[in-house]
Amino acid sequence: MIVTIDFNSNEAIYIQLRNQIIMGIANSQIHDGDNLPSVRELADNIGINMHTVNKAYTILKQEGYIKLDRRKGAVIALDYDKFRAIEEMKNDLRTILARAICKNISEEEIHEILTDVINEFEG
Amino acid sequence: MIVTIDFNSNEAIYIQLRNQIIMGIANSQIHDGDNLPSVRELADNIGINMHTVNKAYTILKQEGYIKLDRRKGAVIALDYDKFRAIEEMKNDLRTILARAICKNISEEEIHEILTDVINEFEG
DNA sequence: ATATTTGTTATACAAAAATTATAACAAAAT
DNA sequence: ATTTTGTTATAATTTTTGTATAACAAATAT
Structure with a gap:
């Protein structure tokens, strides 16, 4: 799954990131059980700071899209509330x-x- | 039309203001041709700064909801693009x-x- | 004519949010 | 034992948001 950040957008980077991951799930590009790149890897990949990715992941966890596991990293885990x-x-x-x-x-x-x-x- | 600002919201005040005015139009509480309170009046009324209201009005103008006239103030003027x-x-x-x-x-x-x-x- | 009200613009400052930079920790994997 | 994981902490920087004054020109009202 390809993530593209618009650095000129008025939308915060961590919001763009969250939305794109949700789009990736909705488009079946990534599925329940798949694991996302680690915060450091994705940050390096995009060229942003680790904490910005961590913020996006934390929100995705709160909103019921992923689970964070110290052994497996971030894993897609949809909860259907x-x-x-x-x-x-x-x-x-x-x-x-x-x-x-x-x-x-x-x-x-x-x-x-x-x-x-x-x-x-x-x- | 009553405007209510949630000062604890994560949404910026000028965004809340813009959205509420759009909601007011959609709900027929204010109509094409009606004029909105002046930036100073509305700012005083809500208890915020003039420039915050001005920011909301400027966006509403750009988005085609109002026209700003130095004589009449802000007037609802819907452009249907x-x-x-x-x-x-x-x-x-x-x-x-x-x-x-x-x-x-x-x-x-x-x-x-x-x-x-x-x-x-x-x- | 004069005073007031309109949006507009400029400048400066303060507060909050977003982003970056390092660093360290504990748990798990290799 | 080393590396990788999320997690947490602290600090600094940058950007956004909001405030505070002030002034201007056009239009209105008195």
Whole structure:
């Protein structure tokens, strides 16, 4: 799995990293049980500091995407707290949908766009 | 329209402000042509600095939600650049949907959740 | 005409967040 | 015994965010 960081983005590096790993899982590029590179290896690879990677991993752990094991390193381990996930999703959707409504995008169109984006995912 | 700022949020004040104004438009609490309070008035009202409000207004202008006029102040003025809006929406949706897929939320469920959130909006 | 209100711009500072730099530790693997 | 793992600690730097004043030009109101 390839990780690309945009150093000119307004998004913090550790957030970009978190999002890309989540995208990697959603795209079946990495699977439950796979282990991620060590914090030091990934940091060296990208050219950033160890602690920035560690921050991303710590968040991914809190959010239920990976487990951190001193022997195995970071391992993909999805926990399915659907209720929590749905509540968080609703929160995130509110702002996006408010923007869509302001821009005169209809409910039908929104559903179509949603379908399009879902179909981008592989696996 | 009531604006509430969470000073303990990890979201910057000017971002919260921008989002709440967009929500206000989407909820028909404020309409095209209405004018927002002046930067100084709103800043005083909330208890924050003028420049923080100005930052939010400047972003809202760039994103096509308001126009800034030296005589009238800030006025809601929606520009409907649908193509741009859709592209931005797709980008925002990607991360959210990646999370949903990782959490085993089905496409049907996602559409249902979307419908629920859209129905929260009034007008 | 004068005073006030508007967004705008400039400068400086303070506080918080993000990132880097080293270093050390304990547990596990080799 | 050495290396590699996440973990923790401490410090410094950089960037972002927010505040504090101040001034300007255009427009409004008095």
